[in-house]
Amino acid sequence: MTVLPESVTGPHASAGASLRAALAEAARVVGADRVTHPGEETAGPPVSPLGPNVSLYRSRAVHGVVRPQTAEEVRRVVALFADGTTGARLHTFSTGGNWGLGSREPAADGAVVLDLSGLDQIRDIDVAQGWAVVEPGVTQARLAHLLAGTERMLNVTVSSAHTSVVGNALDRGVGLRHQRVEDLMGLEVALPDGETVRVGWWPEPSRPTPVYPHGLGPSLVQLFVQSDLGVVTAATVRLLPRPEALRVVRLHFTPGQVEEATAEIRRWVAQGLASGVVKIYNEAAAKAYGGPAGQYLVHVCVDGTARSVAALSAVVTAEAERSGLFSAVSATDAEDPQAANHDIAVRVERAYAGDPDPTDVLFEAKTGRPAARLDEEGGFLFFLPLVPFTGGALARADALIEQVRVETGVRCGATFNTLGADVVDCVITMRFARRGDEADAAHLALDRLYELFATEGFIPYRLDIDHTDWADRLAPDAGARAFARRLKDAVDPRHVIAPGRYA
Ligand SMILES: Cc1cc2nc3c(=O)[nH]c(=O)nc-3n(C[C@H](O)[C@H](O)[C@H](O)COP(=O)(O)OP(=O)(O)OC[C@H]3O[C@@H](n4cnc5c(N)ncnc54)[C@H](O)[C@@H]3O)c2cc1C
Structure with missing residues (x-):
C-alpha cells in the first residue's frame, strides 16, 4: 500500500526546465538546505521526500519540499510558481500532524510541498484583549505555555x-471548548498573484478595536479555511477567558443505553449545564482514558466560579443518578489521589483548562508511540462525520459502526464530541498493524463508513486524501460548487495552489 508511483522520480528526471528553474530559485529564496528533492538522500529506489504516513495512504508524487521561514519567503516562493508554467501545484502544511487524514501528503500527484513549520513566530499577543498573532509553525504547547497563569487560555485539542x-x-479541527474555526479572527494569506492580504480582524497599534472577525461586507476569513485560494502565513487567534474553577464529571453507561444516555446528555447541553465539548467515548476509544471494559465513558466539563462549579457538578451528578442510565458517576477523580483514574482525570481537567500537556502522555496512550514516530511506526485512519445530536441519530451511528465490524472485522473506536446542542462531531478511528492484512481491512472499513454514513445523511466535515471526490458527491447544491470554482478561477487562474481535499 505504500508503493510509490513511478512518477516519484524527482525534478531531475521528470519535471521540465521551468520546474527545475523555479525550484532552483526557491532554493535561492529560502536557502539550498531548506529545499528537499525526492530520492536524493538514498542510493536506492526513489523515496517520497515526505516520508511515510501513519495511514499507509499511497505516497503522492512530490517534486520537492520547500521550507520557508518567513511570510515574505512564502510570498516570493508562491510568486515563483504563479504563472503556472512549472505544471506543479503548491500544497501547504503547517506542522503536518494531520494523522489519519493524510499527514503531510497532498491529495494529488505533482505537488511542490510548502512545509511552514519553520514559520514559528508568535508575532504579538495581548492577554487583556484576548488575542495572539501566530504563524503556522506555532504549536499549541508553545502558545499555551505563554498563557499559563494568565487570565486567558487556548482552546486546545487532544492531539x-x-x-x-x-x-x-x-x-476545521475541534478543540475541547469548540471547533477551532471559531477562534480564527483574522488570516494573513499569500495569494497566487504574489500579493499578501490580511482578512478579518488584525490589531491596530494606535487603537484597541474589538476582536471581531467579520468586519463589514462579505466575511472573508472562512474563504481560506479548507481552501485552495491561498497560503496562510499567520493568523490572529482568539484567547478565551480562563474560568476561575473547572471540574470534569466522569460517567459510564452500557452500550445498550446509547440512545437514552446520549439523549439525557443532550438535555444537559441544551440547558447550559456543560461548558465546552462533552466527550462520549465508546469502549474502544475509552481505553486510553481508563474506561471500564464494555462501557461507554463520558466527560462533562463544568466551569465558572468556584460556587457555580460546585453547584453545576452537583446538578449534573444528581441528574445522572436520577435518570438511572449511568452505571457510575464521579465528579471528584481529579481531587482524590486515591481515585483509580486520578492521574488521567487531572490531565483531562488541565486540557479543558487550556493545557495541551507537552509530555503527550494521553496522546501516547491513544497512539502507542510518540508523535515523532507515529508516521513511521503507527497505523490508523480517521473518519469524521457530523451527526445530529439526538439519541436516535447517535444510536444509529453506533449501529453503523457495528455493521462495519460485522462486514470487515474492524472494531472502530468512536468519540462523540458535542458541538452545541444540535450537532455531534463523530471521530471514528481504525487502528491497524502496519504489516499483514489489517491495513487493507481498515481501508475497506473506511470506504464502507463513507458509504453507510453518507446514505444516512451523516456527512463528513473533514476528508482524507483518498476520498476527495466526496466533496462533490456530498455537496447539497451543485451551483454552490460551481460558484466556488469560479472563485478559484478568479483568484488563482493558473490553479497554482493544490486543490487539496475539498476542491
Ligand atoms: C490521538 C489523536 C488525537 C487527535 N485529536 C484531535 C482533536 O482533538 N481535534 C482535532 O481537530 N484533530 C485531532 N487529531 C487529528 C490531527 O492530529 C490534528 O487535527 C492536528 O492538529 C493536525 O495537524 P497540524 O496541526 O500539524 O495541521 P497540518 O497537518 O499542518 O494542516 C492540516 C491541513 O490544513 C491545511 N493547511 C495547513 N496549514 C496551512 C497553511 N498555512 N495554509 C493553507 N493550508 C494549510 C492543509 O490542507 C493541511 O493538510 C488527533 C489525532 C490523533 C492521532
Missing part, C-alpha cells in the same frame, strides 16, 4: 501538544 494551532484550525 499532540506539538501540532499547529493554525494548521488544525484551517482544517
Whole structure:
C-alpha cells in the first residue's frame, strides 16, 4: 500500500526546465538546505521526500519540499510558481500532524510541498484583549505555555501538544471548548498573484478595536479555511477567558443505553449545564482514558466560579443518578489521589483548562508511540462525520459502526464530541498493524463508513486524501460548487495552489 508511483522520480528526471528553474530559485529564496528533492538522500529506489504516513495512504508524487521561514519567503516562493508554467501545484502544511487524514501528503500527484513549520513566530499577543498573532509553525504547547497563569487560555485539542494551532484550525479541527474555526479572527494569506492580504480582524497599534472577525461586507476569513485560494502565513487567534474553577464529571453507561444516555446528555447541553465539548467515548476509544471494559465513558466539563462549579457538578451528578442510565458517576477523580483514574482525570481537567500537556502522555496512550514516530511506526485512519445530536441519530451511528465490524472485522473506536446542542462531531478511528492484512481491512472499513454514513445523511466535515471526490458527491447544491470554482478561477487562474481535499 505504500508503493510509490513511478512518477516519484524527482525534478531531475521528470519535471521540465521551468520546474527545475523555479525550484532552483526557491532554493535561492529560502536557502539550498531548506529545499528537499525526492530520492536524493538514498542510493536506492526513489523515496517520497515526505516520508511515510501513519495511514499507509499511497505516497503522492512530490517534486520537492520547500521550507520557508518567513511570510515574505512564502510570498516570493508562491510568486515563483504563479504563472503556472512549472505544471506543479503548491500544497501547504503547517506542522503536518494531520494523522489519519493524510499527514503531510497532498491529495494529488505533482505537488511542490510548502512545509511552514519553520514559520514559528508568535508575532504579538495581548492577554487583556484576548488575542495572539501566530504563524503556522506555532504549536499549541508553545502558545499555551505563554498563557499559563494568565487570565486567558487556548482552546486546545487532544492531539499532540506539538501540532499547529493554525494548521488544525484551517482544517476545521475541534478543540475541547469548540471547533477551532471559531477562534480564527483574522488570516494573513499569500495569494497566487504574489500579493499578501490580511482578512478579518488584525490589531491596530494606535487603537484597541474589538476582536471581531467579520468586519463589514462579505466575511472573508472562512474563504481560506479548507481552501485552495491561498497560503496562510499567520493568523490572529482568539484567547478565551480562563474560568476561575473547572471540574470534569466522569460517567459510564452500557452500550445498550446509547440512545437514552446520549439523549439525557443532550438535555444537559441544551440547558447550559456543560461548558465546552462533552466527550462520549465508546469502549474502544475509552481505553486510553481508563474506561471500564464494555462501557461507554463520558466527560462533562463544568466551569465558572468556584460556587457555580460546585453547584453545576452537583446538578449534573444528581441528574445522572436520577435518570438511572449511568452505571457510575464521579465528579471528584481529579481531587482524590486515591481515585483509580486520578492521574488521567487531572490531565483531562488541565486540557479543558487550556493545557495541551507537552509530555503527550494521553496522546501516547491513544497512539502507542510518540508523535515523532507515529508516521513511521503507527497505523490508523480517521473518519469524521457530523451527526445530529439526538439519541436516535447517535444510536444509529453506533449501529453503523457495528455493521462495519460485522462486514470487515474492524472494531472502530468512536468519540462523540458535542458541538452545541444540535450537532455531534463523530471521530471514528481504525487502528491497524502496519504489516499483514489489517491495513487493507481498515481501508475497506473506511470506504464502507463513507458509504453507510453518507446514505444516512451523516456527512463528513473533514476528508482524507483518498476520498476527495466526496466533496462533490456530498455537496447539497451543485451551483454552490460551481460558484466556488469560479472563485478559484478568479483568484488563482493558473490553479497554482493544490486543490487539496475539498476542491
Ligand atoms: C490521538 C489523536 C488525537 C487527535 N485529536 C484531535 C482533536 O482533538 N481535534 C482535532 O481537530 N484533530 C485531532 N487529531 C487529528 C490531527 O492530529 C490534528 O487535527 C492536528 O492538529 C493536525 O495537524 P497540524 O496541526 O500539524 O495541521 P497540518 O497537518 O499542518 O494542516 C492540516 C491541513 O490544513 C491545511 N493547511 C495547513 N496549514 C496551512 C497553511 N498555512 N495554509 C493553507 N493550508 C494549510 C492543509 O490542507 C493541511 O493538510 C488527533 C489525532 C490523533 C492521532
